[in-house]
Amino acid sequence: MDWQQIQPFLVALAIGLLLGFERERGHNRELPAGSRSFALLALVGAVAASFGTWVVVVGLLGVGALLALSYFRTSGDDPGTTTEIAALIAYLLGALAYTRPALAVALAVVVAGLLVSKTRIHRFAREIVSEVELEDAIKFFVVAFVVLPLLPHQQLGPYGVLDPAKIWLLVVLLTGIGWVGYIGVRALGPERGLLVTGLAGGFVSATATTASMGRISRTADGVRAPLAGALLASLATFVQLLVVIGLVDVEVLRRLWLPVVVGLVVLLGVVALVYRGASRVRPDGAADEAKAEPAAASRPFTLRPALVLAAVLTLALLVGRWGADVLGPRGAVLAAFAAGLADAHAGSVAAATLAAKGDITVDTALVSIAVALGSNLIVKIVLAFTAGGRRFGLGFVAAMAVPSVVFGVALTLAVIHG
Known part of the structure; x- marks a missing residue:
């Protein structure tokens, strides 16, 4: 034996x-x-x-x-x-x-x-999971394991750019990321406050979270903590971008991941510098607002923002394909800029999808992604000034300047050297 x-x-x-x-x-x-x-x-x-x-x-x-x-x-x-x-x-x-x-x-x-x-x-x-969380968990399982398998995986609609299964998979992915953010808030507790909530809220809507942090900065004890939360929301945009682009086109991801990671690391360092010395003690009202304002902290399952993003993505795909057909590569770039005003990922995913179908080149897709992120950053800056005032807005611009430049330089090199 x-x-x-x-x-x-x-x-x-x-x-x-x-x-x-x-x-x-x-x-x-x-x-x-x-x-x-x-x-x-x-x-x-x-x-x-x-x-x-x-x-x-x-x-x-x-x-x-x-x-x-x-x-x-x-x-x-x-x-x-x-x-x-x-x-x-x-x-x-x-x-x-x-x-x-x-x-x-x-x-x-x-x-x-x-x-x-x-x-x-x-x-x-018995003590931690609430009825709302259990109900939302069931909803998520229905969305992920009941609805998704029933949807057809085929190209429909004008230009054949609509794939119901792929679009719904994006909805599942976004709601799942929202779950991760919510669990992070629950696990780390309110003492982490604005940092955790900003990161979690960024996975749902970095733009809305930036505006929320701006409003909180008006009543918080100092501007550093809410500013760091707003920056972490933008960091979530980078992380989410890698995930959704990888879902759509691996070739675009292969050229994009290094610039994104470099920008992400620099942004993380900026967050650490901004938050250093920030007061961890906030007025009760500000603490309550910090927990109530950002969308990701309200409940674990947020289907509506994911559906809105899927709708924006669908529109961006149609506009981008039409623009690429009528105006060539410039049309795709313009469509990405317009979509980025609503959500950075919509323009980025639309460009990557067009590249996967061969309608535009990978280089054009990378430029479109940069344009979508740039237009979305403009919206965030405007909201930072209007919601948080001059001090918060200037702090946000100064903090985002270095990571944005580093990302832009790295992406330019990726486009040049292929």
């Missing part, structure tokens, strides 16, 4: 012992199945798998009957079924270990982690 023949059975024993040890360590009372029982169940699963699938099924029925009998005998003392279910999983993982030991071990670690995290999971479900 060589090592390859005995390895699955040893893996099955290890899986059973891992789950059994967790069950024994996690309970003070005597369990119907301990570490030895779990190890034997996993080993039985591996042995059954060595004989064939039908033997595994028969063994599963037998193990299930034994566990059901054990539960009826002990349910008076403990009505929980976690141990019995874990024992059944140990048998199945033992059977899986015979053919796919690496996957069986990975799943066993996940199961053990779930069992160990009992207190944390119960606290999270």
Whole structure:
């Protein structure tokens, strides 16, 4: 007998012992199945798998009957079924270990982690997650796993630029990023205040978040913290840009990622300098406004902004394709500028989509992306002055100047050198 023949059975024993040890360590009372029982169940699963699938099924029925009998005998003392279910999983993982030991071990670690995290999971479900968050989670699952698979993946409409599945995938992506931002706010807590909220809000709408931070700066104790939050919203624009462009055209992403990362790193350094020395203590009203204003902090699932962006994207695609057909590359650039006034990603994704279809070159797409980001930056600057006043507006312009120039230079080099 060589090592390859005995390895699955040893893996099955290890899986059973891992789950059994967790069950024994996690309970003070005597369990119907301990570490030895779990190890034997996993080993039985591996042995059954060595004989064939039908033997595994028969063994599963037998193990299930034994566990059901054990539960009826002990349910008076403990009505929980976690141990019995874990024992059944140990048998199945033992059977899986015979053919796919690496996957069986990975799943066993996940199961053990779930069992160990009992207190944390119960606290999270009962004390942390609200009804609104649970309702929004269900909505997100419907959007991502029910609606998306039903949409056709084909080119429709004028010029064939409308792909329902691809457009809806962008909606799913944007709402998912909004979830990440919301979880960041919940995990880090309000003491991180404007920084976390600005970053989270930027994934929904960096333009709206900039205006919100400007309004907060009028009542906050100092302008540094809200200014840093507005800059982080623009940083979220860079991150989101990479994600959505990668979804549309890998070739554009290959030429774009380095300038974006360079600009992102410089902007992050500027944020650190701006926030250094910022007062972490704000008036109660400003703190409340900081939590209430930005859209991402209000609730986890924000479908409307994603739908609006998808609509703007659709319009930008049509206008961009029409402009490229009538005016050539200049039409695509002008369309990207117009779309960027509403949202930086709409013009960028439209240009990348046209490049993916071969309607414009990758170089033209890169120029269009730069133009869309530039027009969107102009809108942010206007909002920074109107919402936050002269001091906040000048601070925003000064802070965004260096990252914008660095990004522009890096993108120019990318276009020149191909």
